[in-house]
Amino acid sequence: MSWAHVGTVILAAFLASLVEFVEALTIVFAVGTTRGWRSALIGAGAGALFLTVLTLAVGPALQRIPLASLQLVVGALLLLFGMRWLRKAILRAGGVIGLHDEAAIYAKQTAALARHRGGTPPPPLRAPLDRVSLATSFKAVTLEGLEVIFIVIATGAGGLLAPAAVGAALAGSLVILAGLGLRRPVARVPENTLKFAVGVLLSAFGVFWVGEGRGFPWPGEDLALLGLVAGFTVVALLAVAAVRRSPPQALAVRPARQA
Amino acid sequence: MNAVAAALRELWGLFVEDASLTLGILVCLVIAAFAFPELGLRDAWRGPLLFVLLALVLLENVRRSARP
Numbered sequence: 228m229s230w231a232h233v234g235t236v237i238l239a240a241f242l243a244s245l246v247e248f249v250e251a252l253t254i255v256f257a258v259g260t261t262r263g264w265r266s267a268l269i270g271a272g273a274g275a276l277f278l279t280v281l282t283l284a285v286g287p288a289l290q291r292i293p294l295a296s297l298q299l300v301v302g303a304l305l306l307l308f309g310m311r312w313l314r315k316a317i318l319r320a321g322g323v324i325g326l327h328d329e330a331a332i333y334a335k336q337t338a339a340l341a342r343h344r345g346g347t348p349p350p351p352l353r354a355p356l357d358r359v360s361l362a363t364s365f366k367a368v369t370l371e372g373l374e375v376i377f378i379v380i381a382t383g384a385g386g387l388l389a390p391a392a393v394g395a396a397l398a399g400s401l402v403i404l405a406g407l408g409l410r411r412p413v414a415r416v417p418e419n420t421l422k423f424a425v426g427v428l429l430s431a432f433g434v435f436w437v438g439e440g441r442g443f444p445w446p447g448e449d450l451a452l453l454g455l456v457a458g459f460t461v462v463a464l465l466a467v468a469a470v471r472r473s474p475p476q477a478l479a480v481r482p483a484r485q486a
Numbered sequence: 487m488n489a490v491a492a493a494l495r496e497l498w499g500l501f502v503e504d505a506s507l508t509l510g511i512l513v514c515l516v517i518a519a520f521a522f523p524e525l526g527l528r529d530a531w532r533g534p535l536l537f538v539l540l541a542l543v544l545l546e547n548v549r550r551s552a553r554p
Binding site: 308374438443 | 493497511512519532536540545552553
C-alpha cells in the first residue's frame with residue numbers, strides 16, 4: 228500500500244466529511260440559536276451516540292465479508308454517491324442549478340423554527356426539553372453522520388479504515404472548532420468547490436474498488452488511483468466548460484436543493 | 487413509522503438523484519462484469535475502459551440536464 232494511496236484516502240475522507248459536518252453544524256446552530264441550546268445539544272449528542280452504537284455494531288461484521296466482495300459492493304455504491312455529487316457540482320459550477328448556500332439554509336431553518344415557536348425568545352438553559360429541537364438536531368446529526376460513516380467505510384475499503392477515520396475525525400474536529408470560534412455556521416467553506424473535488428475523489432475510488440473487486444489489474448497498481456483522479460478532473464472540467472458554452476436559453480435555472 | 491420511511495428516503499437519496507445517471511452507472515458496471523471477459527480484452531485495459539464508459543455516461547447526463 229503506497230503513501231500516495233494512504234494520502235488520497237485521508238484527503239478524500241477529510242474533504243467529504245468536512246462537507247457533511249458543515250451541513251450538520253449549520254442545522255444544530257439554527258436550532259440552538261432559535262429554540263435554545265440545551266435541547267439542540269442533547270439532540271446532537273443523542274445522534275452522535277446512536278451513530279457510535281451503530282458503528283460498533285456493524286463495524287466488526289464488515290471485517291467478515293471477503294475483501295473482493297466488499298470492494299465491489301462499496302465501489303458500486305461509491306460510484307453512485309460520488310458521481311451524483313460530481314454531476315451536481317458540475318451543474319452548479321456551470322450555472323444550471325443554484326449554489327448551495329449554508330448562510331441561506333441557516334436563515335431558512337432559523338425562520339422556520341422561530342415560526343414554530345410563535346416568535347417567543349429561546350428558552351433558558353434549564354428549561355424543559357423541546358421535542359422539535361431534539362428531533363431536528365438528532366435527525367441532522369444522524370443523517371449527515373451516516374454519510375460520514377459511509378464515506379469512511381467506502382474510502383477505507385481496501386484495509387485503510389484507520390486513515391479514512393483519521394481524515395473524517397480531523398474534518399469533524401476542524402468544523403466543531405471553527406463553529407465554536409465563530410459562534411455561527413461555517414458559511415465561508417467554498418462548498419461547491421469542495422463537492423467538486425470530493426465527487427472526483429469518490430468517483431475515482433469507486434472505479435478503482437470495482438476494478439479491484441473484479442480482479443482487473445490496474446496499470447501502475449495503486450498509482451492508477453491518481454490517474455483516475457486526474458481523469459475524472461479533466462472530464463468534469465470539460466463538462467463544466469460544455470455546460471457554460473450552452474446557449475443562454477438552454478440554461479434552465481432551477482432552485483438549489485440541499486446536499 | 488414515518489421517521490423510518492423518511493430515513494429510508496434520505497438513504498435512497500444518498501445514491502439516487504437522477505434515475506438515468508444511476509441506471510447508466512449500473513449498466514456500465516454490468517458491462518464491466520459480464521461483457522468485458524467475453525470481449526477478449528486484455529486484462530490491463532478493463533479498468534481504464536470502465537472509466538471511459540463512466541465518463542461518457544457523466545458527460546451525456548450533464549449535457550442532457552443542461553437542456554431546458
